[in-house]
Amino acid sequence: MLKEKIYVGVLAIGAVAASMVNPLNANAAQVVKIGVSAPLTGGGASLGKDTENGVRMAIDEANSQHISIGGEPVEFVINSVDDQGDPRVGMQVAQKLVDDGTAVVIGPLNSGVVLPTSQVYAAAGIPMLLASATNPSITQRGLKTVYRMIPTDAQNAGIAGKYAVTVSKAARIAVLDDRTAFGQGEAEEFVKAVKAAGGNIVGQEYTNDKAVDFRAQLTRIKAENADLVYFGGLDSQAGLVMKQMKQLGMKAQFLGGGAVADSVFTQTAGSSGEGALAWEYGRPLSELPRGKEFADKYKKKYGTENLTYSPFAYDATWLAIETMKKMGSTKPATFGPAIRQTEFTGITGKIAFDSNGDQKNPISTLYQVKDNKWQPVKTMTGN
Numbered sequence: 341m342l343k344e345k346i347y348v349g350v351l352a353i354g355a356v357a358a359s360m361v362n363p364l365n366a367n368a369a370q371v372v373k374i375g376v377s378a379p380l381t382g383g384g385a386s387l388g389k390d391t392e393n394g395v396r397m398a399i400d401e402a403n404s405q406h407i408s409i410g411g412e413p414v415e416f417v418i419n420s421v422d423d424q425g426d427p428r429v430g431m432q433v434a435q436k437l438v439d440d441g442t443a444v445v446i447g448p449l450n451s452g453v454v455l456p457t458s459q460v461y462a463a464a465g466i467p468m469l470l471a472s473a474t475n476p477s478i479t480q481r482g483l484k485t486v487y488r489m490i491p492t493d494a495q496n497a498g499i500a501g502k503y504a505v506t507v508s509k510a511a512r513i514a515v516l517d518d519r520t521a522f523g524q525g526e527a528e529e530f531v532k533a534v535k536a537a538g539g540n541i542v543g544q545e546y547t548n549d550k551a552v553d554f555r556a557q558l559t560r561i562k563a564e565n566a567d568l569v570y571f572g573g574l575d576s577q578a579g580l581v582m583k584q585m586k587q588l589g590m591k592a593q594f595l596g597g598g599a600v601a602d603s604v605f606t607q608t609a610g611s612s613g614e615g616a617l618a619w620e621y622g623r624p625l626s627e628l629p630r631g632k633e634f635a636d637k638y639k640k641k642y643g644t645e646n647l648t649y650s651p652f653a654y655d656a657t658w659l660a661i662e663t664m665k666k667m668g669s670t671k672p673a674t675f676g677p678a679i680r681q682t683e684f685t686g687i688t689g690k691i692a693f694d695s696n697g698d699q700k701n702p703i704s705t706l707y708q709v710k711d712n713k714w715q716p717v718k719t720m721t722g723n
Contacts, residue, residue, distance in 0.1 A: 368413075369415035372409075374416055376392050377421050380422035386604050387575070392418070397650075398657035409664050410668040423447075427456050435460060446468075446660075448473065450473060451473040451474060458478065467672060480696065484697075489659075489699070491622075491702035493525045502537045504570070508593070514541070514561040515545070516554065516561070516569060517573060520573070549574070568595055579607070597618065603644075621704060622689065624719070625651060625687070
């Protein structure tokens with residue numbers, strides 16, 4: 341009798357425990373990993389962290405909304421890897437993101453890393469949303485998993501080259517680039533556009549993305565009496581180029597491409613940066629309905645101003661989440677192909693993709709440094 345009572349008591353306890361545990365398990369959130377591949381150490385780390393910050397902002401906001409997809413609650417987590425801006429490291433961490441079961445990847449940041457790793461993600465069926473990589477060849481290889489949030493080099497640098505000749509009236513143009521897939525790519529597109537507009541290229545010089553001394557190249561450019569110098573590379577090096585131009589007494593106009601018009605440039609160049617020009621992606625945040633709100637939230641959250649790519653990374657993350665919601669699935673095979681047909685209005689404006697995965701209506705803005713701040717000058721379409 342005693343044994344029977346004990347047995348019944350154990351069953352009762354088990355039933356109570358099950359009633360407490362099972363509802364918890366039933367309501368447990370499905371974890372959805374959103375990958376970020378970017379240089380988080382080294383020369384491009386400031387832009388890499390900026391990208392990561394944009395993704396994290398979107399994820400935190402999404403989780404605060406307690407989103408359900410396909411009838412199940414989900415929790416989004418950031419799965420961030422440091423690719424160091426190196427294609428070899430990028431391949432290693434790409435496989436890690438695949439093995440981790442990542443649903444979507446924001447990045448990589450660098451075109452040189454995107455070109456090889458996009459094959460890895462395509463083979464795994466994982467969509468990539470590029471918030472920064474602009475080399476035109478990325479979307480010209482028939483991959484159905486690649487989507488670009490910003491103008492290509494052909495569009496952004498193409499506008500820059502034509503404008504330099506037809507509006508700025510530069511007569512003797514020189515070019516310096518960092519020989520990366522990004523820097524060299526935009527320099528080549530700039531040169532094409534200059535020549536197409538009837539302009540004159542008087543010199544082309546090269547460096548690498550680790551260099552800090554450009555005086556040899558700039559001295560040769562100065563000897564050519566260039567009246568405009570276009571730099572293909574990132575913000576920190578661009579600031580050093582501008583500073584060394586002033587130190588050499590050069591009067592030529594400095595013109596940068598993407599990833600230059602930010603606080604890293606102005607801090608690096610100091611007072612030498614006054615008057616510098618750069619063409620950046622999209623419209624100025626200050627002119628967009630939700631732009632100021634984003635900039636203020638970013639500064640409050642991270643204690644610093646956002647750089648070039650965080651707004652696009654933020655929008656890329658939300659675009660992926662909204663597509664998952666629309667398709668009722670977090671599986672890449674289900675929501676990934678639907679990204680191409682998705683039209684989304686984010687903080688950077690209206691986003692829609694063409695058949696290659698590029699923006700249908702790419703927009704670029706020319707900025708100039710005035711009183712150590714980048715100020716918008718003109719906005720143009722890249723088509």
